Each structure stands twice: as structure tokens, then as C-alpha cells.
Amino acid sequence: MSQQASELFDNFQELTPSEFFRKNKQMLGFTGKIRSMTIVFHELITNSFDAAEEAGILPEIEISLKRVDKDHYVLRHSDNGPGIPEDYIMKVYCTMFAGSKFRNIQSRGQQGLGCSGCVLLSQMTTGEPAKVISSYKEEGELKGVKLEFKMDVKKNKGMLLNRENYEPKHTGVCVELEFKDVSYSMAEQGAFEYIRRTVIGNPHAKIIFTDPTGHKYIFNRAADMVPVLPKEVLPHPKGVTADDLIFMAKHTDKRRFRSLLTSSLSRMSNQRIAEIEEITKIDLNKRPKDMKWEEAERIVEAFSQMNFMAPPTSGLIPIGDEQIEKGMKEILKPEFITATTRKPVTYRGGVAFIIEAGIAYGGDSGRLVNETRKAEIMRFANRVPLTFDQGSCAITESLKSIDWKRYGLRDLDNTPATIFVNIISTQVPYLSTGKQSVAPEPEILHEVKQATMKVARKLQKYLRAKKAAKEEAMRSKIFDDYVPLILKESAALAETEVPEYKEVLAKVTKRSLAELLGENPDKAEEEVEEEFESNKDDGLEATEEEKKKRNQKSNEKKEEQRTLVDRETTLDDI
Numbered sequence: 001m002s003q004q005a006s007e008l009f010d011n012f013q014e015l016t017p018s019e020f021f022r023k024n025k026q027m028l029g030f031t032g033k034i035r036s037m038t039i040v041f042h043e044l045i046t047n048s049f050d051a052a053e054e055a056g057i058l059p060e061i062e063i064s065l066k067r068v069d070k071d072h073y074v075l076r077h078s079d080n081g082p083g084i085p086e087d088y089i090m091k092v093y094c095t096m097f098a099g100s101k102f103r104n105i106q107s108r109g110q111q112g113l114g115c116s117g118c119v120l121l122s123q124m125t126t127g128e129p130a131k132v133i134s135s136y137k138e139e140g141e142l143k144g145v146k147l148e149f150k151m152d153v154k155k156n157k158g159m160l161l162n163r164e165n166y167e168p169k170h171t172g173v174c175v176e177l178e179f180k181d182v183s184y185s186m187a188e189q190g191a192f193e194y195i196r197r198t199v200i201g202n203p204h205a206k207i208i209f210t211d212p213t214g215h216k217y218i219f220n221r222a223a224d225m226v227p228v229l230p231k232e233v234l235p236h237p238k239g240v241t242a243d244d245l246i247f248m249a250k251h252t253d254k255r256r257f258r259s260l261l262t263s264s265l266s267r268m269s270n271q272r273i274a275e276i277e278e279i280t281k282i283d284l285n286k287r288p289k290d291m292k293w294e295e296a297e298r299i300v301e302a303f304s305q306m307n308f309m310a311p312p313t314s315g316l317i318p319i320g321d322e323q324i325e326k327g328m329k330e331i332l333k334p335e336f337i338t339a340t341t342r343k344p345v346t347y348r349g350g351v352a353f354i355i356e357a358g359i360a361y362g363g364d365s366g367r368l369v370n371e372t373r374k375a376e377i378m379r380f381a382n383r384v385p386l387t388f389d390q391g392s393c394a395i396t397e398s399l400k401s402i403d404w405k406r407y408g409l410r411d412l413d414n415t416p417a418t419i420f421v422n423i424i425s426t427q428v429p430y431l432s433t434g435k436q437s438v439a440p441e442p443e444i445l446h447e448v449k450q451a452t453m454k455v456a457r458k459l460q461k462y463l464r465a466k467k468a469a470k471e472e473a474m475r476s477k478i479f480d481d482y483v484p485l486i487l488k489e490s491a492a493l494a495e496t497e498v499p500e501y502k503e504v505l506a507k508v509t510k511r512s513l514a515e516l517l518g519e520n521p522d523k524a525e526e527e528v529e530e531e532f533e534s535n536k537d538d539g540l541e542a543t544e545e546e547k548k549k550r551n552q553k554s555n556e557k558k559e560e561q562r563t564l565v566d567r568e569t570t571l572d573d574i
């Protein structure tokens, strides 16, 4: 007999976010034992960095991982950040989609899923409670508390099991979690490599890590400055959808469409408002609450036809070439290192981003495989290492499109080099909630390629000079070996004294590496490139028309550059 709707709906339920993720933990990145462990490290480290930097503190993190049994570990992670006020501790660790970073701001976290995800995984695999010690300041007074709690998945909130006062020494958070079905590994995708890369991308941070064998690694900071705090920026008109406008209209306290638009979006002047009215024929003096879907669509359509200044870039704080070099030097001890930070540009018309790239060669650069060093790519987004899903990532795709042979790297794979690429943005276009790969937006692909080609060219210059110096040395050795003999024999034949030749010979044959670098034929090329870059990138704050002009100019420069590169290739072939 068929059932009626009222019976079928007897089982109708609502799922909390925690219940959903309990069944779909892979959506938090928890797939496989090694990856799950790395993601836990990632979530806790990124939170500590975000919190410390926001409070103006140089981050120092201490992590210890103890092995209880096979695939069974206890992780203790403590930081020196501002701490979490007692009332918020269980919200932070037990409520999914809760956090302080739901703003248009450059930060590592942005979804409010990180720590609660870790607590969920711990509870799902061991049934054990989470232990958190938080030391924080309240009205100038240093307070401390130790809580033990579990997550009530049905309610998406915490259940307190124990509370004790804690005598704090300084502010910070210490969290202890137990996990099963996870594994610690030294592989490229393991937790150790994640820490190593984190230190490279964050030279201002100190991490002390005790691994399951009891070995203590101390990663000292290579730089002593807290990064400048990024500012929150308003979204750019080219980056919003009709749904965004309707949402803003619903939640605004503004009384007119026009003031809603000027207060919620960047680059929105009175002149632009008049233009929107002209294009859409909508009276923008209407109340936001009355905004209809169809009107929102028309406004967005108008945005797409209009010219806006590019978004303000005060919200973007890159690592900076000097800091990248410091970070890479500290960890990789390379023979050669160079880095570059591009100027901000936009993707999808309205989201600003910056690409940074670096190359380290020799020393501990590259990945050690069977005792030989191979090239490795380190991808970062807002300083966070991306160690998974590399195949689908814009950074990988862009690097693949580079013709490395042109830069003297005939066999890139077997070169002892580390290539570093970081994307900085308030909205990194991640391909999934796991946040491990960047969408291949054409502008991002272009910028990654430009930045990497620049550092590759510098490496090529170095390698060439090194090769030339080696050849010089060999030539000089041949002279040293044979000329004295010839002189001696000739003197004997002529029955004269053997002449003083050493000093003259040294002058003629020996040139230092520095001298060789000094008289490099590539110099002209680099000057042209710099000029081309500054022309192009200034375009960010410029109007579309100015941009066009500059583009034309830069195309001419590009042509010039190409001829230079062609010349270089021919020289190389000889």
C-alpha cells in the first residue's frame, strides 16, 4: 500500500553543519591518513598565525606529536597569540561556520571550519574530549582557563566536561587532541614538509616541533618583523553578483539604493551612481528593502559595461622579495637565490591579487630522491603552503607552460632547485573547500608565468657566469701547466735566462666570477624588462583608456624584448 505524504514526512529532519561534516569529512580535506594529519597541522598553524599577527605579535608555535600506537597519536599545539576569551572557546572549537574572519580581508582562514573540523576528526576517531588552555587579557588583566569538552554534533556546539583555573604566564592557546586513523610522514605531503614550507613562507615565525621519535626541530625566524596587517577592503563592483546585492540590501541600515552602493562597494562615486541610473533607468533613491531581483540583475549588468578604477590594493600585503629570500636562505642554504614580487592586478575584472615567485638553486634546494636532488615546486596562497591537488592548480599549470630550456635548464626535473610561488588575495579562487588548489584564471596564469620567468632569467645569468668562470679556471690551469715548461725549454735553446712570467700570466688569464657577472651581456635585456613591467603594472590604478595606451606601449616593449631574447638564444646555440 502506498504511503501518504504525512507519513513519509515523519522522518523529516534538519542536519546541523557538524552532522553534515561528520558524514562528509573529506570535504574538510580529511581523506587518507597522511593528508588528514597534515590538514590538522595546517588548521592549527594557520589559526595561530592569523591570531598572533592580528594582535601584532611575532608568532611562536610549539608542537609536539606523540605516537600512542600505529596510526594513533596525541597532538599538542601551543601558540603565543592573544588567546581566546573563555566564553568563545567552545564556540571556536565546537561550532562549525563560526569565526572572526568573514570579512573581505586577506587572511589564511576564512570559513570558520578549521578548528572545529579538527575537534570533529579527533572525536570521530577516538571518542576522546578536546583539552584547551587559553590565556588572554580582559580589561588589562591576564586570565587563564583550562577546559575539557566534547562536541555535541546534533546541536553544533560544545559540551563542557571539566573547567579549571589556569595560572597564565603569557597570552596564547594550547590545544591537545587525540587522533586515530592518521599518520605522520616525511613525504612531500606529510606534516613535516608542511611545517618546512610554512617556515619558508613565513620567515617571521618560529616553530619548535618535536616529532614522534622525540627529535626536536627548531625553525628559527629569519626576519623579525610582524607583517603589516592587511586592511579590510570593500568588494569591487565587477566582483559582485545580483545575489550579493540583494543580500547587502536586506542587511543594510542605509535608506537609499545609492547610499547602499556607495557604502558597500569600492570605487563607487556620485558620477558612477549617475551612470548606473542612466544605464538601468532605475531610480536609485529607492529603499534598499524594496530592491527586486530583476533590478539587482540590471545593476550588475550595468557594472559589467562600466569602467571602474581597479580595486584598492591596501588590503593586500605580499611577503616581499627580500623576506622570501630570507625564508628560503634559512631553510635551503642555497648557492643562489632570487625572488620577485609583482605589482597588484585583478582577475574576473574586480578581485585584486599579487603574485610572488622565487628560485633557490643548490645547497638543500630541491627534493631529495635516492640521494639526488630534483626540482620541487612550492605553492602558497596567502603564505599558506598548498601541498595537495597540485595537478589542478593554476600555479602548476602556469609553470608547466614555461619553456625551461630557454633558461638554460634543459632537464628541469633533475635540477637541484626549489621554485616558490605565492598568490596574495582577499579572495583566492580556491577550487574546493579543501583550499589546496587555485582556479586557473587567465590573469593568474599570466602573472605566475611572468614572475617565474623573471627569476628563471636571473638563475640562468648566474649559471652562465658560473660556467664561464669554470672554463676560465681550466684555461688558466693549462697555461700554468705548460707555459713555464715552454719558457724553460725556449730559454735553454736560446741560452738565455728564464724570464719572469707569473705575474703577467695571472693578469692575462684569471678573471673572477664577480668580474664575469659584472660584464654580463644580459643587462640591456633586464633594463628593458623592468621598464616594461612598470609601464604595465601602473595601469592598475588607471582608467581603461590610459590602460589601453600603456598596453600598446608595452606591446612595443615586448617586441623589443623578444628580439633581445632571440639574440640571446642564438648566442646560446653557438
Ligand SMILES: Nc1ncnc2c1ncn2[C@@H]1O[C@H](COP(=O)(O)OP(=O)(O)O)[C@@H](O)[C@H]1O
Residues within 6 Å of the ligand: 043, 047, 048, 051, 079, 081, 082, 083, 084, 092, 098, 099, 100, 101, 108, 109, 110, 111, 112, 113, 114, 115, 116, 117, 173
Ligand atoms: N589560536 C587561536 N588564537 C586565537 N583565536 C583563535 C585561534 N584559533 C582559532 N581562533 C578563533 O577561532 C575562529 C575560528 O577558527 P577556524 O575554525 O579555524 O576558522 P577560520 O580560521 O576560518 O576563521 C577564528 O576566526 C578565530 O577567531
Ligand SMILES: [Mg+2]
Residues within 6 Å of the ligand: 043, 046, 047, 108, 109, 110, 112, 113, 114, 115
Ligand atoms: Mg582557521
